[in-house]
Amino acid sequence: MSPARTRRDLELRHLRCFLAIAEERNITRAAARLGLTQPAASRTLATLEAALGVRLVDRSTHHLTLTAEGETFRVRAAAAVTAFGDALDVGRAEARPLRLGHSWSAAGRFTTPLLRRWRRAHPDVPLELLRHDDRTAGIASGSTDAALLRGPVDSPGLVAVTLFTEDRVAAVPSDSPLADRPELALADLAPYPVALNPVSGTTTLALWPAATRSSVK
Structure with a gap:
């Protein structure tokens, strides 16, 4: 089978599996999150890497990291998953919320004032707070549109602005x-x-x- 044909056979599940692995930095945890077995997640990743012709993940007994190609592909995969979700959300196009991710405590003492001010300024766009226990609070997987992050985050394509210190x-x-x-x-x-x-x-x-x-x- 040619590489081009192999890429056409890829499905959304391959991207979602890769994004879960990229977030969890662990295939077993990613598999549990997706409701898969660890061997099934490993096979899905291997199929994706074979179709793309690049290694996306470096893994050893004790740790897992993304390759340079994996970091680049993560941004593209997240965008593709988000675009797919938006395409299916035709009926709620006007009411789509702004998904604001956070890993814990949201904005702390500023959370309630933020929600109130957002409702006054943007009554037609709901603000949805989503907790994600990963370094980008769901941005890398396309689960959130923006995020409140604590500490430095080194992720390609992510633009960060310091809001306040704690x-x-x-x-x-x-x-x-x-x-x-x-x-x-x-x-x-x-x-x-x-x-x-x-x-x-x-x-x-x-x-x-x-x-x-x-x-x-």
Whole structure:
């Protein structure tokens, strides 16, 4: 079968599978999200790569990353999935909401004022808040039109503007020696186990010197 014919045989499910893998950075989690088995997701990705004639994903035992071609294709695949959804949404064309993604806490204390101001300024365009636990809050997959992101995000085709800054907060047990302190430095946490959110969190191991990272998880 020629490469051109193979590409014509690709379906939307191939793009959705790839986008899920790109967001999750893990084939098993992507498969669970899509209701597939891990082998089925792997075969779908392999079919897509064979049809395109490029490797989209580099995978090893411990991690998965997108190749340069994969990063470029992710933008195109997300646009295609979004366009397909818009094409099917003919009956609601005038009432289509602006989908605003967020990974957690939306805009914090500004969320309610934002919703109220949007309703006053754009009464004909609903604003829909959608939570996505990934680094781009659904933009990479085409699930959202814009997003409120925390921390830097390196994604091709994404334009970011700083809106405001927030304090970093640490949650500690009430009987912890740190509980009564009015503020903490990252160095104060180094002797204790620290739980991090690697999917959508902004606190990373890079904030600590290498010699003090042994307890951070």
